[in-house]
Amino acid sequence: MSTAMPSAPSVSSVPSAADQALLSEVSAAVRTAGITLRERHTPHARGVSLDEVVAEIHANDEAVLEVLREPLLRARPGSQWAEDELAGGALPAGEWWVVDPAEGNINHVHGMDDWSVTATLVRDNRPVLTVVHLPLTGDTYTAVAGGGARLNDRPLEVSAKTDLGAALIGTGQARPGEDERTFRRIGDSVTAMLVNGLVVRVSVPATMQLIHVAAGRTDAFWQFSDVRSGLVAGALLVSEAGGTVTDLAGEPWHTGSRDFLASAPGIHTAALEVLAPIA
Numbered sequence: 527m528s529t530a531m532p533s534a535p536s537v538s539s540v541p542s543a544a545d546q547a548l549l550s551e552v553s554a555a556v557r558t559a560g561i562t563l564r565e566r567h568t569p570h571a572r573g574v575s576l577d578e579v580v581a582e583i584h585a586n587d588e589a590v591l592e593v594l595r596e597p598l599l600r601a602r603p604g605s606q607w608a609e610d611e612l613a614g615g616a617l618p619a620g621e622w623w624v625v626d627p628a629e630g631n632i633n634h635v636h637g638m639d640d641w642s643v644t645a646t647l648v649r650d651n652r653p654v655l656t657v658v659h660l661p662l663t664g665d666t667y668t669a670v671a672g673g674g675a676r677l678n679d680r681p682l683e684v685s686a687k688t689d690l691g692a693a694l695i696g697t698g699q700a701r702p703g704e705d706e707r708t709f710r711r712i713g714d715s716v717t718a719m720l721v722n723g724l725v726v727r728v729s730v731p732a733t734m735q736l737i738h739v740a741a742g743r744t745d746a747f748w749q750f751s752d753v754r755s756g757l758v759a760g761a762l763l764v765s766e767a768g769g770t771v772t773d774l775a776g777e778p779w780h781t782g783s784r785d786f787l788a789s790a791p792g793i794h795t796a797a798l799e800v801l802a803p804i805a
Contacts, residue, residue: 540672540673541670541671541672541673545647545654545655545670545671545673546670546673548601548602548647548655549655549657549668549670551597551601552598552601552645552647552655552657553657553659553666553668554597555594555597555598555601555645556594556643556644556645556657556658556659556666557659557666558593558594558597559590559593559594559627559643559659560642560643560659560660560661561661562589562590562592562593563586563589563590563627563628563634563641563643563661564661564662566585566586566589566634567634567637567661567662568637569637570637571635571636571637572635572636572637573635579632579635582635583628583631583632583635586627586628586631586634586635587611587627587628587631589627590627590628590643591625591627594625594627594643594645595607595625598623598625598645599623602621602623602647604620604621605620605621605622605623605647606618606620606621606622606623607622607623607625608622608623608624608625608648608754608755611624611625611626611627611755612701612753612755613753613754613755614751614752614753614754614781615752615754615781615782616651616780616781616782617648617651617754617781619650620649620650621647621648621649622647622648622649623645623646623647623648624645624646624647624648624653624754624755624758624781625644625645625646625755626642626643626644626731626733626755626756626759627643628641628643629641629642629643629644629658629731629733629734629755629756629759630642630730630731630733630734632730633730633731639662640729640731640734641660641731641734642658642659642660642661642733642734643658643659643661644656644657644658644659644733644755644759645657645759646758646759646762648754648758648781651780651781651782652671652780652781653671653758653759653761653762654670654671654762655669655670655671655762656668656669656758656759656762656763657759658733658737658759658760658763665677665678666678667682667737667740667759667763669740669762669763669766669767670766671762671766672766673766674766674767675740675762675763675764675766675767677737677741681767682740682741682742682763682766682767683741683742683767683768684739684740684742684764684767684768684769684789684790684791685739685742685743685744685745685790685792685793686742686790686792687745687790687792687793688792688793689792689793690722690723690793690796690797690800691722691723691724692724693723693724693745693746693790693793693797694723694724694725694727694743694744694745695719695723695724695725695726695727695744695745695746695747695748695789695797696726696727696728696729696735696738696744696746696747697712697715697716697719697726697727697728697735697747697748697749698728698729698730698731698732698735698749699712699730700732700749700750700751700753700756701751701753704751708750708751711750711804711805712728712750714804715748715750715800715801715804716728718800718801718804719797719800719801722796722800727744731756732747732749732753732756732757732760733756733757733759733760735747735760736757736759736760736761736763736764736788737760737763739760739764739767739769739788739789739790740760740763740764740766740767740769741767742767742790745789745790745793746787746788746789746790746793746794746797747760747786747787747788747789748774748785748786748787748788748797748801749785749786750774750785750805751785751786752781752782752783752784752785752786754781757779757781757786758781760788761779761786761788764788764789765788768791769788769789769790769791770788770789770790770791770794771786771787771788772787772794772798773785773786773787774786774787774798774801774802774804774805775802775805776798776802785805787801
């Protein structure tokens with residue numbers, strides 16, 4: 527089986543000076559946007575009806591995008607903007623910003639802490655630079671293709687586990703209103719992983735689980751979805767931290783892949799053996 531991105535940077539994948547310089551600009555823009563989202567956070571839930579909850583979610587998105595979009599497009603002249611944060615599938619050739627102004631927006635509007643601001647530059651359907659900022663803690667996760675992954679100033683490294691039976695693993699729903707077959711596959715896969723793993727976490731959003739995989743706190747994350755904005759940041763962070771990122775057939779993951787698995791290399795094959803029949 528092949529991996530989407532190597533476990534360690536090779537000579538041919540050394541990051542360009544331009545990408546390294548761009549990282550500081552993107553980090554500054556995302557942190558500034560994070561201030562806006564932090565100021566909108568409350569310790570209680572906002573909205574009772576579905577319409578009210580959706581209105582709060584859209585208000586968060588609009589407030590953050592107002593301060594984030596222009597700086598990112600200016601930082602990379604000629605880049606384009608992926609408008610629909612819930613969209614999936616391959617992008618046209620070139621450079622695209624895939625941004626989630628409030629990753630974990632549903633958590634934010636319900637007064638919880640599990641949310642972030644993310645911005646990822648995707649080049650020809652491969653993430654090459656990402657920033658994930660957690661405004662409540664001030665932590666920032668970054669990665670540049672070929673340059674490793676970091677939490678603030680500390681390098682990240684995935685788990686060294688080799689036994690799926692000892693693994694803390696996770697999955698979650700990618701978006702509301704997915705088809706019943708997807709929901710049944712989620713349920714079946716959770717059951718299978720409960721049998722074969724140690725503990726399974728089911729939560730949203732994907733990025734907030736994937737930063738834990740990249741940091742070696744958890745061991746794997748899978749998802750039956752191709753929602754780009756929830757996967758591109760975590761895919762780059764995990765791969766640059768030494769992890770393995772594929773689809774559930776074991777093929778290299780890219781933005782056109784229909785499903786996703788990111789894990790510590792030592793348990794990847796075992797995880798695929800459990801999940802592939804369900805996928």
